[in-house]
Amino acid sequence: MSTAFAEKxxxxxxxxxxxxxxxxxxxxxxxxxPFFFLKPPSSMxxxxxxxxxxxxxxxxxxEVELALIMGKKMRDFEYKNKTPAQALAEAIDHxxxxxxxxxxxxxxxxxxxxxxGLPWTTAKGFDTFLPISTFIPKEKVPNPADVTLFLSVxxxxxxxxxxxxxxxxxxxxxxxxxxxxxxxxxxxDIVLTGTPKGVGSVVPGDHIDAGLEVDGxxxxxxxxxxx
Amino acid sequence: MSTAFAEKxxxxxxxxxxxxxxxxxxxxxxxxxPFFFLKPPSSMxxxxxxxxxxxxxxxxxxEVELALIMGKKMRDFEYKNKTPAQALAEAIDHxxxxxxxxxxxxxxxxxxxxxxGLPWTTAKGFDTFLPISTFIPKEKVPNPADVTLFLSVxxxxxxxxxxxxxxxxxxxxxxxxxxxxxxxxxxxDIVLTGTPKGVGSVVPGDHIDAGLEVDGxxxxxxxxxxx
Ligand SMILES: [Mg+2]
Ligand SMILES: [Mg+2]
Ligand SMILES: [Mg+2]
Numbered sequence: 065m066s067t068a069f070a071e072k073x074x075x076x077x078x079x080x081x082x083x084x085x086x087x088x089x090x091x092x093x094x095x096x097x098p099f100f101f102l103k104p105p106s107s108m109x110x111x112x113x114x115x116x117x118x119x120x121x122x123x124x125x126x127e128v129e130l131a132l133i134m135g136k137k138m139r140d141f142e143y144k145n146k147t148p149a150q151a152l153a154e155a156i157d158h159x160x161x162x163x164x165x166x167x168x169x170x171x172x173x174x175x176x177x178x179x180x181g182l183p184w185t186t187a188k189g190f191d192t193f194l195p196i197s198t199f200i201p202k203e204k205v206p207n208p209a210d211v212t213l214f215l216s217v218x219x220x221x222x223x224x225x226x227x228x229x230x231x232x233x234x235x236x237x238x239x240x241x242x243x244x245x246x247x248x249x250x251x252x253d254i255v256l257t258g259t260p261k262g263v264g265s266v267v268p269g270d271h272i273d274a275g276l277e278v279d280g281x282x283x284x285x286x287x288x289x290x291x
Numbered sequence: 292m293s294t295a296f297a298e299k300x301x302x303x304x305x306x307x308x309x310x311x312x313x314x315x316x317x318x319x320x321x322x323x324x325p326f327f328f329l330k331p332p333s334s335m336x337x338x339x340x341x342x343x344x345x346x347x348x349x350x351x352x353x354e355v356e357l358a359l360i361m362g363k364k365m366r367d368f369e370y371k372n373k374t375p376a377q378a379l380a381e382a383i384d385h386x387x388x389x390x391x392x393x394x395x396x397x398x399x400x401x402x403x404x405x406x407x408g409l410p411w412t413t414a415k416g417f418d419t420f421l422p423i424s425t426f427i428p429k430e431k432v433p434n435p436a437d438v439t440l441f442l443s444v445x446x447x448x449x450x451x452x453x454x455x456x457x458x459x460x461x462x463x464x465x466x467x468x469x470x471x472x473x474x475x476x477x478x479x480d481i482v483l484t485g486t487p488k489g490v491g492s493v494v495p496g497d498h499i500d501a502g503l504e505v506d507g508x509x510x511x512x513x514x515x516x517x518x
Pocket of ligand 1: 102410411
């Protein structure tokens with residue numbers, strides 16, 4: 065099971081606030097269009113390379129997300145004059161595969177940064193703040209718009225996060241359109257598509273399990289198990 | 292004159308508000324410690340590849356900056372227990388070379404984003420928003436803490452921006468310490484060190500000349516000439 069994609073990646077684009085119940089749980093404003101930020105490739109944490117490092121004084125939050133590993137260049141991707149099914153098929157044609165990613169967030173740092181109007185980079189960019197699974201081949205995910213993400217802390221059942229990607233407010237083609245209207249998406253770039261409800265804190269010593277279910281079955285390639 | 296460094300770069304880290312007169316001209320708060328954001332590698336504009344693209348409705352600002360092309364990995368770089376000269380020498384030991392960079396900024400987008408507490412990514416990350424010069428060999432810049440940056444719009448004299456890097460509020464070792472306390476700096480990463488006063492707007496058709504003077508002489512490798 066390969067992680068070679070991580071070494072090739074030059075840009076990790078992360079969508080914010082794409083699941084309505086997650087917007088509510090953090091008392092955030094509902095976005096009228098997709099917005100995004102960058103995590104540095106140096107924040108990626110490969111399978112087996114944990115633990116996640118909690119910087120001193122940081123309230124460390126998990127956010128499980130479906131991440132797209134892009135296979136073809138995209139610039140000004142258009143979805144508006146297409147049926148949703150056509151737009152999704154064209155988006156998928158530009159995707160090489162998937163990975164499950166945990167967008168670790170220094171929530172107290174982010175809250176402070178937001179108040180001051182400063183960049184989110186520090187809150188999102190620490191080393192180890194992007195645990196990822198191995199490469200999930202494209203054919204294992206016939207419909208990325210309806211698969212189930214889950215994340216469980218210390219074996220909790222039901223999991224802390226468990227929702228279908230069909231709850232995205234902005235579907236994948238609209239996300240790729242928004243990103244590629246600003247910056248060219250290059251092969252190897254990774255796009256995180258937002259987190260469903262259920263985010264929360266972890267402390268050193270906690271264990272996180274996360275992954276992706278297709279038709280109720282967890283894909284082995286999608287599993288993350290990290291302290 | 293080489294631009295191969297641009298293809299190898301996986302992370303562009305940009306320091307904000309590092310020259311006091313620039314903080315004043317934008318009515319910003321003076322930072323108590325260095326802060327930074329990311330530009331995507333896809334925003335780089337190589338010499339001769341212009342023009343800079345102005346997105347519709349955007350107030351496009353230039354910011355000329357000295358950029359460090361990193362040569363060695365850095366993590367938790369320490370400067371506090373060293374003399375300034377020692378700290379600078381150790382920082383330089385981790386630098387492979389330099390480039391002059393223009394941190395193009397959608398100023399109205401940035402103002403709006405700051406008010407809303409949203410990430411700066413869109414304001415900073417459009418394609419072509421990072422014009423760079425060719426590679427400046429390290430030995431051409433004996434003291435990066437005292438060289439002169441300049442930028443002129445449509446041939447204006449004196450230039451719109453012209454100041455020495457000795458005006459940085461946080462010197463290079465402190466910048467690298469701040470960045471590397473959050474994220475590992477990897478060989479090939481580029482660090483923009485902030486812009487001096489004199490930033491302003493350009494519109495399509497304007498011409499920008501920028502570069503770096505050492506002891507009053509412009510380095511040929513440092514020149515940017517872009518529409
Ligand atoms: Mg940012
Ligand atoms: Mg997220
Ligand atoms: Mg700048």
